[in-house]
Each structure stands twice: as C-alpha cells, then as structure tokens.
Amino acid sequence: MTVKKQRYDIPPYSEGWFQVGWSDQLARGELRQLNHFGRTYVLFRGMNGKAAILDDICPHLGAHFSEGGCVKGNSVRCPYHHWAFDGAGACTNIPYSKSIPVKAKTRSHTVAERYGMIFMYRNKAGTAPTYELPSIDNFDPEDYSRPKTFEFKINIHGQDIMENSVDSPHFAAVHGHSMPVNTFRSEGSELWISQDASVRRFGTTLKFRLEFHMIEPGFHYVHFPDMPGPPSHVFSSIVPVDETSVIHRLTLRVKKTRPKLVSHIARRFIMWQMMRTYHEDMQIWETKEYLKHPVLCDGDGSIMKLRNWYRQFLDPEEGESPKLRVLPS
Ligand code: FES
Ligand SMILES: [Fe+2]
Incomplete structure (x- = not known):
C-alpha cells in the first residue's frame, strides 16, 4: 500500500479576510464559481451593485448555482428548478410554489470591496467577522x-x-x-x-x-x-x-x-x-x-x-500546528 506523504504539517486554512477577485472584473448581473478552502462558493453581483458570496449548493435538490445559474435582480437563480436566493442566502422566489419553505436558505459569507478588490471573510464555523477588513495606510x-x-x-x-x-x-x-x-x-x-x-x-x-x-x-x-x-x-x-x-x-x-x-x-x-x-x-x-x-x-x-x-492565525483544529522556536536574529 502506498502511503501519501503530507507535504505540510501546519493547518492548510486560516481565519480572516481573503481576496477572491477584482471589482472591475465582476459586472452587475455576473456570477463566478470560487474554489477555495476545499469547497465551492458562488460569487455574484446583483443589479443593485452589491457583491455577495453563497455556498454553491442549492438547498432544494443540490444543484450548483455556478453551473448554469444566473443573476436575476439581486438574487442568484438556480439552473435546475429556478429557485432564487438573495445575497443573504434567503430564498426570494420559487416559480411554481405559492409559499417558500422556512428552510429554503443557503449560507452566505461576508463580503467587503475595497481598493478595487473583492474580499470574503472566512473562518471554520462560517460565522460573521468580529472585525473589519483592515485598511491600508496613506493610500487613496x-x-x-x-x-x-x-x-x-x-x-x-x-x-x-x-x-x-x-x-x-x-x-x-x-x-x-x-x-x-x-x-x-x-x-x-x-x-x-x-x-x-x-x-x-x-x-x-x-x-x-x-x-x-x-x-x-x-x-x-x-x-x-x-x-x-x-x-x-x-x-x-x-x-x-x-x-x-x-x-x-x-x-x-x-x-x-x-x-x-x-x-x-x-x-x-x-x-x-x-x-x-x-x-x-x-x-x-x-x-x-x-x-x-x-x-x-x-x-x-x-x-x-x-x-x-503566522502561527497566531492558524487554528490547530484545522490540522496539526507546529511548536515553533524563536531563534535570535
Ligand atoms: S436544485 Fe436548485 S432549484 Fe432545484
Ligand atoms: Fe523570492
């Protein structure tokens, strides 16, 4: 049996803000598939100009929004049965149903746009950030x-x-x-x-x-x-x-x-x-x-x-964290 050697023995992912694209490369009404942290997200910009990121899986029957879906108004529409979800992950429309099930939601992720770049906040639990995207000194x-x-x-x-x-x-x-x-x-x-x-x-x-x-x-x-x-x-x-x-x-x-x-x-x-x-x-x-x-x-x-x-940002629960020694410089 071949044992695959793990190249790194530090956690692969950390918590924080991550750039996922550039603002001028995502027009109103466009969507993108994001492959990050070992999973897939959908990034889209509604007609109101706001960028949003959702887990790229429809809670109805599991289709991926980014595989043939589109943006309608301020929501992303699933390609399979056309359920639509807004930037907060709430279902806004089911074309063939009079009511929307309470559980018709998908997880949304916090997005910030600054300096022409699009950032998402990511942590293991998928919860909202407790701090804002840090700013850059003396840069307009x-x-x-x-x-x-x-x-x-x-x-x-x-x-x-x-x-x-x-x-x-x-x-x-x-x-x-x-x-x-x-x-x-x-x-x-x-x-x-x-x-x-x-x-x-x-x-x-x-x-x-x-x-x-x-x-x-x-x-x-x-x-x-x-x-x-x-x-x-x-x-x-x-x-x-x-x-x-x-x-x-x-x-x-x-x-x-x-x-x-x-x-x-x-x-x-x-x-x-x-x-x-x-x-x-x-x-x-x-x-x-x-x-x-x-x-x-x-x-x-x-x-x-x-x-x-770097170690302060690594969560040992996401993999082994090394014990580091500080050497004199
Ligand atoms: S799987 Fe998305 S609408 Fe049915
Ligand atoms: Fe170098």
Whole structure:
C-alpha cells in the first residue's frame, strides 16, 4: 500500500479576510464559481451593485448555482428548478410554489470591496467577522493609476510565499540582489518589515527599500519609499484552493503623474522586475518540502519570526500546528 506523504504539517486554512477577485472584473448581473478552502462558493453581483458570496449548493435538490445559474435582480437563480436566493442566502422566489419553505436558505459569507478588490471573510464555523477588513495606510486609490493585476495558482502553502519575503539569503542566490537587511516592527496582530537591499541593473547599482505590511495570511502589501519615480504599492493576496495549492493575486498600483509617461515607465519597470523574481521563485516553491525544524544559521533569523507571526492565525483544529522556536536574529 502506498502511503501519501503530507507535504505540510501546519493547518492548510486560516481565519480572516481573503481576496477572491477584482471589482472591475465582476459586472452587475455576473456570477463566478470560487474554489477555495476545499469547497465551492458562488460569487455574484446583483443589479443593485452589491457583491455577495453563497455556498454553491442549492438547498432544494443540490444543484450548483455556478453551473448554469444566473443573476436575476439581486438574487442568484438556480439552473435546475429556478429557485432564487438573495445575497443573504434567503430564498426570494420559487416559480411554481405559492409559499417558500422556512428552510429554503443557503449560507452566505461576508463580503467587503475595497481598493478595487473583492474580499470574503472566512473562518471554520462560517460565522460573521468580529472585525473589519483592515485598511491600508496613506493610500487613496483615486490618486493611483488603474490596477495591473496578476493571478497564479501555485502548489504551495501561503506561509511559504510570505516566508520568502524575509528569506534574506535567497535574494542573493536566486534573484542576484544584495542580501537585504530586515527590520521588524509589530503592532497588535500586524507586522511591518523594512528591507534594505541593492541590485546591479543597467550597469549601475540600484539601492532600494521595501516596506512590507503583513496584515494577515490572506493579505499583505509592499511599497517602495526610496525608489526613484512615483510612489507605488503591490498588494499581495493569498487564498487557499485546497490543502495543496493557493491562488496568489498581485495588484500593482502606481501613483498618477504628469506627464503620464513617468508613472507608465515606473509601472513597466516594477512589473518586469516583479515577474522576473516571481518566476525565479516559482520553480523552487512548487517542488520544495516544508521542514518543521529547518537547520538554520545566524543569517536566517527572520524566517522563524515570520513563522511565529503566522502561527497566531492558524487554528490547530484545522490540522496539526507546529511548536515553533524563536531563534535570535
Ligand atoms: S436544485 Fe436548485 S432549484 Fe432545484
Ligand atoms: Fe523570492
């Protein structure tokens, strides 16, 4: 008998807010199937403009709304017998019945739209959030050019993607940068990391600082305060598909400039640099193992800091939670 080895011994899912799409990619009257956390949801936007997420299963006879259903008014209509359900999961219409059964409900999930992104709140119990979607400091989307978006499905745990940001030696080995110096600051459950580094490009040495703001496992962002050119932000959203893979969404926002050419060039440069490093990491990410007790040296200290921060969001009931040691950095 073949025993399948589990790649990660940390819980695959966490509690919190997760980006499930972009606002301008879901018009009124449209729906999408979402495959996250090992299950299926339907995301739709009613004619009132409000986005909603429901469990993608009709309580009547089990059809999936996202497999041939449609939006009617502010409800999603099941393809099988045309029962309709609003954004709160209540049945609003049965075309062939005079009354609606009390149990004709499906579970709805809390949705928030901010900065041009659509987020859902998720926890194991499927209950409403006890806190709002955290906001981003000093960022007004009106001042920024339209988002440039990227979406990747990767066989990895989200913790490994976030860990990569503080894995200083890999920047030299994989990306050809200098080995960055990380400075950590935490406030409540959030973490800020300043990273100073340099890279040889175009025959010169470019020095830069990255400021990471780790909000929760589903969402973090980075900006580049010392970079020449207009201010820019990269939003990074990680949402599990199942126990083996995640969808990683990246959104680049560059501040508008006059002339527009400056923000255009900055945008092209950041995109090029971002995609280059991303593909360099990707091959290693998809094949690496997760070591609960890695053998670390003095230059690796930030990795365990990141794991310890991440652990606060993991629910041991959703899988084994590791006992981590904090190593001096
Ligand atoms: S299964 Fe959905 S309306 Fe019958
Ligand atoms: Fe990397």
